Amino acid sequence: MTTTTDGAATSGAPAPASGGSSSRRPRGDAQELLFPTREQYLGVVGALRAEGFETCADLCAVDYLAHPGRRLPEGVVPQRFEVVVNLLSLSQVRRVRVRVQVPADDAVLPTLFDLYPGTEAMEREAYDLMGVVFEGHPDMTRILLPEDWEGHPLRKDYGVGRVPVQFKDAPGPR
Amino acid sequence: MSDATTTDTGDTVPHTDTVLPDPVSGAAYEEPSATGTERGLLIETSEGAQELFPRSRTAPDELRREAGAVLRLPEGVVVNSDDIDIEQTDDETMIINMGPQHPSTHGVLRLMMELDGETVLRTKPIIGYLHTGMEKTAEELTYVQGSTNVTRMDYLSPLHNELVLSLAVEALLGVEMPARADWIRMLLVELNRVSSHLMWMATNGMDHASTSMMIYGFREREMILAFFEKTTGLRMNHNFIRPGGTAADLPDGWEDDVTVICDTVLPRLDEYDELLTGQPVFRQRSEGIGNISAEEALALSLTGPLLRSTGVAWDLRRAMPYLRYDEVEFDVIVGTFGDNFDRYSIRLNEIRESIRIIRQVVEKMPAGDYRVQDKKITPPPRGRIDESMEALIHHFKVFTEGFKVPEGEVYVAIESPRGELGCYLVSDGGPKPYRMHIRGPSFVNLQGMPVMMRGGLLADGVVVCSSIDPVMGEVDR
Numbered sequence: 001m002t003t004t005t006d007g008a009a010t011s012g013a014p015a016p017a018s019g020g021s022s023s024r025r026p027r028g029d030a031q032e033l034l035f036p037t038r039e040q041y042l043g044v045v046g047a048l049r050a051e052g053f054e055t056c057a058d059l060c061a062v063d064y065l066a067h068p069g070r071r072l073p074e075g076v077v078p079q080r081f082e083v084v085v086n087l088l089s090l091s092q093v094r095r096v097r098v099r100v101q102v103p104a105d106d107a108v109l110p111t112l113f114d115l116y117p118g119t120e121a122m123e124r125e126a127y128d129l130m131g132v133v134f135e136g137h138p139d140m141t142r143i144l145l146p147e148d149w150e151g152h153p154l155r156k157d158y159g160v161g162r163v164p165v166q167f168k169d170a171p172g173p174r
Numbered sequence: 175m176s177d178a179t180t181t182d183t184g185d186t187v188p189h190t191d192t193v194l195p196d197p198v199s200g201a202a203y204e205e206p207s208a209t210g211t212e213r214g215l216l217i218e219t220s221e222g223a224q225e226l227f228p229r230s231r232t233a234p235d236e237l238r239r240e241a242g243a244v245l246r247l248p249e250g251v252v253v254n255s256d257d258i259d260i261e262q263t264d265d266e267t268m269i270i271n272m273g274p275q276h277p278s279t280h281g282v283l284r285l286m287m288e289l290d291g292e293t294v295l296r297t298k299p300i301i302g303y304l305h306t307g308m309e310k311t312a313e314e315l316t317y318v319q320g321s322t323n324v325t326r327m328d329y330l331s332p333l334h335n336e337l338v339l340s341l342a343v344e345a346l347l348g349v350e351m352p353a354r355a356d357w358i359r360m361l362l363v364e365l366n367r368v369s370s371h372l373m374w375m376a377t378n379g380m381d382h383a384s385t386s387m388m389i390y391g392f393r394e395r396e397m398i399l400a401f402f403e404k405t406t407g408l409r410m411n412h413n414f415i416r417p418g419g420t421a422a423d424l425p426d427g428w429e430d431d432v433t434v435i436c437d438t439v440l441p442r443l444d445e446y447d448e449l450l451t452g453q454p455v456f457r458q459r460s461e462g463i464g465n466i467s468a469e470e471a472l473a474l475s476l477t478g479p480l481l482r483s484t485g486v487a488w489d490l491r492r493a494m495p496y497l498r499y500d501e502v503e504f505d506v507i508v509g510t511f512g513d514n515f516d517r518y519s520i521r522l523n524e525i526r527e528s529i530r531i532i533r534q535v536v537e538k539m540p541a542g543d544y545r546v547q548d549k550k551i552t553p554p555p556r557g558r559i560d561e562s563m564e565a566l567i568h569h570f571k572v573f574t575e576g577f578k579v580p581e582g583e584v585y586v587a588i589e590s591p592r593g594e595l596g597c598y599l600v601s602d603g604g605p606k607p608y609r610m611h612i613r614g615p616s617f618v619n620l621q622g623m624p625v626m627m628r629g630g631l632l633a634d635g636v637v638v639c640s641s642i643d644p645v646m647g648e649v650d651r
Binding site for chain 1 (some may be wrong): 476486617
């Protein structure tokens with residue numbers, strides 16, 4: 001597992017000063033990043049839970065199909081999907097972002113439901129729109145799209161449909 | 175509908191109690207008794223596996239999820255296992271459907287509820303009726319155009335949406351905002367918080383059958399919308415807060431307008447107190463209704479007034495200040511019991527605190543630029559376009575191609591009237607976001623509904639739904 005801070009991931013951005021009035025950047029983006037492998041994922045999040053991260057603020061998936069050469073710390077093998085989990089500690093006023101790589105041919109990840117029941121809807125959304133399956137989730141169904149929808153629209157290879165524009169004299173579609 | 179339903183248009187399928195719906199393939203549940211037209215209607219309106227099933231068809235895990243048994247409660251507060259009535263048979267209870275077209279669900283929210291008489295046992299919100307793929311759309315729009323998209327998500331607090339996107343883009347760009355831009359943004363989002371809470375007071379009053387509150391809430395909100403129209407040109411969906419600052423400076427005489435708003439709204443809040451807060455009928459209908467504990471709220475990732483009503487003093491404006499919130503004085507309002515009445519008082523008093531912030535903003539507003547003077551991000555002033563060819567080209571470039579944002583990813587969160595509004599932005603170095611994800615507080619807060627409804631009366635369900643304050647535009651995106 002590799003740990004880094006945001007400063008390494010976003011080059012060119014000045015490092016946020018702590019407390020001083022010179023830097024007005026939101027403190028929210030000065031977060032720690034963790035890059036566990038899929039096998040370490042549950043353990044790492046569980047350890048963070050025990051460390052005092054009471055709530056999971058956000059969980060979403062990113063499809064890096066069209067952006068393969070992204071910057072990752074040493075030792076992290078890039079995969080097509082990445083699931084990003086934002087944990088929040090109210091007692092320590094601290095955020096941590098866990099980014100886990102998920103391969104395209106086996107887009108499965110264990111669910112965080114037992115640690116953070118609040119991820120229930122977020123994991124369903126990630127499954128619905130990105131097609132990452134969360135194993136052990138009590139209700140792994142689509143959430144935003146109708147049941148009979150085909151495909152996962154936020155994937156980069158998902159064809160964006162087009163409604164043919166019909167002009168007055170144009171022949172019909174068939 | 176899944177294949178199982180569409181191909182199966184003949185006779186009814188024999189109902190087997192032992193088969194649970196497959197959660198991954200989403201095999202649809204077949205209503206055993208329906209035939210003919212009724213069956214056709216069922217198929218047409220089915221959301222398949224997303225729906226709430228009778229107990230016999232629901233996995234114990236899912237039943238416990240709704241009962242809150244899996245919530246990580248501290249020792250001693252553990253949910254009594256007898257309370258989770260998995261054994262209850264289907265013929266004792268009834269599943270009814272509320273919405274998506276229902277006046278009190280505040281939009282196209284569909285609730286499926288299992289009732290035992292008038293008592294709500296299980297609730298499942300079914301969402302997605304307003305899904306328009308805004309996160310996908312965002313990938314096709316430049317950063318300049320992006321705020322026109324996000325502003326339509328939470329349509330009751332559009333400026334917060336614009337702000338969170340702008341802050342995320344600016345964090346990736348690494349630009350510093352001029353002081354005046356920060357203060358203008360703060361003025362606008364606080365006014366927006368007031369208007370959003372007023373709107374909530376109005377609709378919540380309506381759900382309590384107080385039509386006067388409905389009219390008063392809208393009346394006060396109208397003043398703020400009029401100010402927004404004067405400032406931004408639009409009553410809603412402003413596209414005013416943009417990456418790099420704001421679209422324009424505040425109009426002349428804005429101090430007077432804002433002061434009039436503050437001076438009018440503040441005494442009227444006292445009138446609301448008289449109308450609702452002290453009313454025995456209102457109190458009986460809201461005290462002790464829709465309770466949720468701090469542990470449950472944290473486990474379910476609830477934020478905003480919902481979390482604060484349980485006694486957790488968590489407000490991002492105070493805890494992780496953005497803009498200039500560390501330079502103004504305000505109180506974080508917290509409740510004690512986590513019931514409807516606490517959520518009502520929190521929102522009412524947050525209006526007072528917002529007005530307090532607005533008055534300080536009027537006092538402290540610095541002179542200077544309302545947007546960052548970075549030629550890469552900011553279009554030239556309108557006057558220059560008429561005299562300079564380069565300015566015209568520059569203007570054209572900014573609005574057609576947009577500006578490039580350095581590669582990277584960032585998560586920024588602000589306190590919207592509904593809770594933590596987050597934006598996760600990934601850039602591949604181009605002029606359009608590679609991925610933009612909005613963490614909508616309404617979407618996450620809806621998860622609290624089954625817990626808050628459990629054991630309550632159906633008539634209170636309407637009020638509980640209202641007190642969560644979901645905005646469906648943001649839930650479904």
